[in-house]
Amino acid sequence: MSTTVIWHPACRGHDPGAGHPERPERIDAVLTELRAPDLQAAVAWCEAQPAGREPLLAVHPAAYVDALERMAAAGGAMLDSDTIMAPGSWEAALAAAGIALRAVDQAMEAGTAFGATRPPGHHALATHAMGFCLFNNVVVAARHAQRRGLGKVLIVDWDVHHGNGTQALVEADPSVRFVSMHQYPWYPGTGAAKERGVGNVFTVPRPPGLPREKYVHDLLAGVDAALEGWRPDLVLVSAGFDSLAGDPLGGFTLEPEDMATLTTALRERAAGAPVAGVLEGGYRLDLLAAGVRAHVRALA
Numbered sequence: 001m002s003t004t005v006i007w008h009p010a011c012r013g014h015d016p017g018a019g020h021p022e023r024p025e026r027i028d029a030v031l032t033e034l035r036a037p038d039l040q041a042a043v044a045w046c047e048a049q050p051a052g053r054e055p056l057l058a059v060h061p062a063a064y065v066d067a068l069e070r071m072a073a074a075g076g077a078m079l080d081s082d083t084i085m086a087p088g089s090w091e092a093a094l095a096a097a098g099i100a101l102r103a104v105d106q107a108m109e110a111g112t113a114f115g116a117t118r119p120p121g122h123h124a125l126a127t128h129a130m131g132f133c134l135f136n137n138v139v140v141a142a143r144h145a146q147r148r149g150l151g152k153v154l155i156v157d158w159d160v161h162h163g164n165g166t167q168a169l170v171e172a173d174p175s176v177r178f179v180s181m182h183q184y185p186w187y188p189g190t191g192a193a194k195e196r197g198v199g200n201v202f203t204v205p206r207p208p209g210l211p212r213e214k215y216v217h218d219l220l221a222g223v224d225a226a227l228e229g230w231r232p233d234l235v236l237v238s239a240g241f242d243s244l245a246g247d248p249l250g251g252f253t254l255e256p257e258d259m260a261t262l263t264t265a266l267r268e269r270a271a272g273a274p275v276a277g278v279l280e281g282g283y284r285l286d287l288l289a290a291g292v293r294a295h296v297r298a299l300a
């Protein structure tokens, strides 16, 4: 069996500057790994269309979307201490959101898909870029799926950082359930166990350095809690690979094969609902590549 990897060349064009961990080489590492000869049978390729305005406006106000476009056209801007809008960032942000949209369409058609997005999205709030993120790709994808008739969406976020933007965008909406396992306390500071939304938010805050089995077990326990008496029509994975042991931006101990275990477990729990992975973080290139490979193999 195979899965489709959705990509777009413009994702490479977002350049936050020398020394920034969220660098263009990340997407090169991911795509190069997925083009390896031994994955040829498992991976089909699809170049996405950049997102149009309408799907973005389901998540972000027009004033915010317009401001990002203006800033890029004017040569760029600092959006927060580590989130940069550079000349190529507007096209990259539209491409990343478009990849997430297409990943939903592809998963609806074929069961699974992986969106090789960059910049990432899960820290982006409705009106604020944050934490390397410009548009919230996974929530843009969730709203698109709902417009296409998939009413109930489960978002599972295993990036080492709390998906605060995703949570803020869905925490008042019981049609979306959000499970996030993240290092805590850690950037961005949110994601405490008591944060429950309207009963649709399932945070799994954990310290660094636990045995890897513990993270796998606890995330799946969070997923099981979210699925109690509730069946999603779509599962979206905010697939960050900075939760792997050795990533410079986190202290979790997961190994690439754990990403395969988690992916397979989510597919089983999805019980036939489409499953789409959307790339978030991951800042050591070899680990990022190995983690994506394991995730995509398990999607296939």
Ligand SMILES: [Zn+2]
Binding pocket: 159, 160, 161, 240, 242, 280, 281, 282
């Ligand atoms: Zn992260």
